Amino acid sequence: xxxxxxxxxLALNDPEPSMHxxxxxxxxxxxxxxxxxxxxxxxxxxxGAMANTMELGLAVTVGMSAIVFAGASxxxxxxxxxxxAALPVIVMTVFIVNLRQMLYSANLMHHVGYWPQWxxxxxxxxxxxxxxxxxxxxxxxxxxxxxxxxxxxxxxIFMYSFWQLSTALGYALGGQIPGLSxxxxxxxxxxxxxGIVVPALRAHADWACAAVxxxxxxxTHDWPHQTGLLFSSLLAVAAGMLISRRRxxx
Amino acid sequence: MNEWLLIALMAAxxxxxxxxxxxxxxxxxxxxxxxxxxxxxxIAVLTAIIGQSALIRDGALDMSLGNYHAIAALVAFxxxxxxxxxxITIVAGLACFTLLxxxx
Numbered sequence: 443x444x445x446x447x448x449x450x451x452l453a454l455n456d457p458e459p460s461m462h463x464x465x466x467x468x469x470x471x472x473x474x475x476x477x478x479x480x481x482x483x484x485x486x487x488x489x490g491a492m493a494n495t496m497e498l499g500l501a502v503t504v505g506m507s508a509i510v511f512a513g514a515s516x517x518x519x520x521x522x523x524x525x526x527a528a529l530p531v532i533v534m535t536v537f538i539v540n541l542r543q544m545l546y547s548a549n550l551m552h553h554v555g556y557w558p559q560w561x562x563x564x565x566x567x568x569x570x571x572x573x574x575x576x577x578x579x580x581x582x583x584x585x586x587x588x589x590x591x592x593x594x595x596x597x598x599i600f601m602y603s604f605w606q607l608s609t610a611l612g613y614a615l616g617g618q619i620p621g622l623s624x625x626x627x628x629x630x631x632x633x634x635x636x637g638i639v640v641p642a643l644r645a646h647a648d649w650a651c652a653a654v655x656x657x658x659x660x661x662t663h664d665w666p667h668q669t670g671l672l673f674s675s676l677l678a679v680a681a682g683m684l685i686s687r688r689r690x691x692x
Numbered sequence: 693m694n695e696w697l698l699i700a701l702m703a704a705x706x707x708x709x710x711x712x713x714x715x716x717x718x719x720x721x722x723x724x725x726x727x728x729x730x731x732x733x734x735i736a737v738l739t740a741i742i743g744q745s746a747l748i749r750d751g752a753l754d755m756s757l758g759n760y761h762a763i764a765a766l767v768a769f770x771x772x773x774x775x776x777x778x779x780i781t782i783v784a785g786l787a788c789f790t791l792l793x794x795x796x
Contacts, residue, residue, distance in 0.1 A: 477782050502695045509699055512706045519702060529698055537705035543738060544709035547735040548722075555718035564765040566711035571741065578734040579778065626789065629761050632745050633785025635738045637792045639782070640772035642735055652739040659743035662754060671740050678736035680728045686728065 469587040471576065472594025478572035479600055481631035483608045485513055486623040492520055507609040511567065511602060515539050518667055535667050542672050546574040553581060553590065561591060568598030572631075579638040598616055646689060652681030681691020760796075762790035 486507070493503040494560070498520075504561050506516055517543040522532045546569055554562055580590065643649055655678035662670025722730070725750055732768070746765040760776030775781065 448749070459750070475776070475787075498695070502699070503697070506699050506702070507789040509703045510706050512702075515702060515706055519698070529701070532698060532752045533705055534700050537709070540706050540709045541770065543706075545730070545733045547710050547713035550728045551713050551722070551730070552718040552727075554714055556703075557717075559715065562714040562717070563711060564716050567707060569710040571737075574765075575734070575738055578738075582734070626761065626793070627744060629764050629789045630760055630786060632742055632765050633782050633789075634740045634778070635745075636765055636768040636785065637772050637778040637781030639735055639738050639742065640769060641776045641778070648732070648735055651735050655736045655739035656743040659740035660747050663744050663748045663753070664751075667792060670738070671744065674740040674743075678740065679732045682732035683725070683729050687726060 443640060447645060462589055464589065464592040465662075467592030468596035468599075471593035471598075472600040473596075474576040474579070475572055475600050476577065476598040476632040477634040481628045481634070482572065482574055482601070483604060484604050484625070485517075486608025487612035487615065489513070489520070489608040490614070491611075491616055492612075494613045494616040496524055497519060498523075503612055503613050504606070507606055511571065511605065512540060512543075513605070514537075514668055537612045538672070540667070540669050541682065543569055543571075543574070545675065546571075550574075550580070550679050555589065565591070565594055565598065569596075572601050573597045575635060575638050579641075580659045582642045584640075588671055645686060647682045647686035650685040652682040654678040656668060760789055760792040763792060 489507070490503060493506075506519070510516060518539060519532050522535060526554075527535075547566065550569075557565075573594065577590070577594050580587075580593055619678035639652065643652060655674050658677050659669055659671060662674055664670070665673065742765060746761045747755065747759070749759055749761065757763070763783045767788040768781050771784040772778075772781040
């Protein structure tokens with residue numbers, strides 16, 4: 443057991459990912475996603491339980507998690523369904539919520555130019571906030587290191603399987619949700635994201651970008667369907683660009 | 693409403709934004725200004741998520757000392773500044789949160 447923990451710490455410290463085998467990359471990707479999986483688990487439980495309460499069938503609930511695989515979108519769809527929204531309204535809203543992930547995909551364009559198209563098509567399905575966060579952390583710490591696909595896949599499989607597990611579990615538990623959502627497990631995501639963002643803050647423009655994102659996200663938190671998140675991200679990107687152009691490329 | 697139709701359409705509008713830019717990688721050249729902007733995406737989006745998750749509790753801004761999420765985030769921020777180390781940052785943030793939950 444101690445040996446395992448020691449290996450984990452060592453793995454996360456390792457400055458030479460080029461030495462790693464695909465299996466080790468898979469494992470590293472999963473390992474770095476662990477806090478985010480823990481944070482997402484209660485949300486999956488709540489989603490499943492909510493779907494059960496709304497008398498959505500088990501197949502539909504599990505099917506939505508398996509085929510759509512997008513936490514925020516799934517919650518919004520349930521909420522809109524409960525409010526008897528029309529189908530085009532739900533689909534349009536989900537689309538807007540997911541535009542954030544188009545930014546992720548565009549950000550990764552640099553790094554996937556040599557991947558075969560089928561691999562991009564497969565990995566794109568798993569491009570959640572969580573997997574993007576750990577992948578971008580790896581790109582920040584080890585730019586250009588090989589094995590990114592395996593690392594990504596490790597994160598993706600881990601995230602995907604636990605999302606399925608948690609929504610199915612939530613559905614099974616139905617009304618008897620264990621107070622899991624009161625434990626505040628989402629704090630794991632917050633501190634993991636902090637640990638990912640802070641080392642990426644180098645130039646003044648990076649700090650400006652982060653500051654604008656933080657303040658704007660708080661001010662726009664009550665905008666509908668996470669549009670505040672999208673707006674704040676774009677505003678923060680603009681702020682970063684403005685500062686870096688003004689100061690020259692640092 | 694046909695639930696499976698809804699799922700199919702949701703899957704389409706979830707998958708396409710995730711895939712389209714990746715599909716075009718290496719085929720289109722983005723204007724330099726856009727490339728510069730995309731570099732800021734991880735910081736911008738992740739910080740926005742941090743802001744809403746740590747400071748908005750139960751639907752309202754909570755800057756009080758009772759907001760353990762915010763305190764843990766602040767501790768994680770300071771630890772990350774000093775160590776620049778993901779694993780240590782996570783452990784420190786979670787330890788801080790657990791201590792507050794258990795003892796305060």
